[in-house]
Amino acid sequence: MSGGVDGQCDTRTSILVVDDHTTFAELLTGALSQEPDLRSVGVAGDVESSIRLCGARRPDVVVMDYHLAGGNGVTASARILRDRPGTRIVMLTGDPTQHVLEAAATTGICAFLPKDGSLATLLETIRSARCGTMAVHPSLLTAAEPGRRPGAGVPALTQRELQVLHLMAEGHSVGANARLLNITPNTCRGYVKTILVKLGAHSQLEAVAVASRLGLLTARS
Incomplete structure (x- = not known):
């Protein structure tokens, strides 16, 4: 459970967005701010900053792009989960190859979605992720x-x-x-x-x- 202002308890799901496309990250954080049960705790654009911010902000869920500066989302996820195994990671990709799917799955992420998918699906997946549900979008299975x-x-x-x-x-x-x-x-x-x-x-x-x-x-x- 995330900490709120002045030490009060905040039951909203806290989310760290990791994406090197500024426009996408800004649009997603803007959408999160409109949801009463979700809140953004920061944006990272590369592997190292995602790991640093995850340790500092302690998000419930990380929305992680696969393609990142300084590596990729699988590398970042593995390091985040090594330090904070309870973190739920939702990975986004525009490259749904079998190799990427299996590499992502073996790190322990909880969901794998297409980056060009609907916002409604992403928000639903974020909510489900905190409850321990796993998800892989059918379109990615078909493509892979x-x-x-x-x-x-x-x-x-x-x-x-x-x-x-x-x-x-x-x-x-x-x-x-x-x-x-x-x-x-x-x-x-x-x-x-x-x-x-x-x-x-x-x-x-x-x-x-x-x-x-x-x-x-x-x-x-």
């Missing part, structure tokens, strides 16, 4: 998908595991997935753990990235 179908060397997932995987790719929470599949949350968590093991992933977002590369998200559930 190499078109390969599951075959030799691809882990075999059961029909139910594929159903859970597809719902994970849509960004639903475990509770929502359980309701949609008419199973208990604990049972759903069990499926998620099995999927992570089978795909050799450490997070749900990384599992979705790996599944996209292997063509599992094109498999019928």
Whole structure:
């Protein structure tokens, strides 16, 4: 929970915007200022300043562009999460390649969105990120998908595991997935753990990235 003025508690979600395009950063911070439950705590334009400001401002959520001066958003995210593992990072990219998707997912970011996507989607993702929800926009999965179908060397997932995987790719929470599949949350968590093991992933977002590369998200559930 963020600190407010004069030491009072501020329940609004605090956001650090990291982008080297000044116009985009200004437009986004302006939009955040219009939201009663969100507040901007600063703007950084390169890797080093993003890490420095994150340590000083302690934001709940970081909106991170992939392309940055002095490196990229994956590098910055890895260093931020090493120092402050509870930080939620939403990465934006105009370059949705499979390599970028998997590199971002392995750092521990919680969401991966197209930079030219809608503001409404970004704001919704920021709100969900603080609650621990992960999200990857379907358009990025489509763009990153190499078109390969599951075959030799691809882990075999059961029909139910594929159903859970597809719902994970849509960004639903475990509770929502359980309701949609008419199973208990604990049972759903069990499926998620099995999927992570089978795909050799450490997070749900990384599992979705790996599944996209292997063509599992094109498999019928």
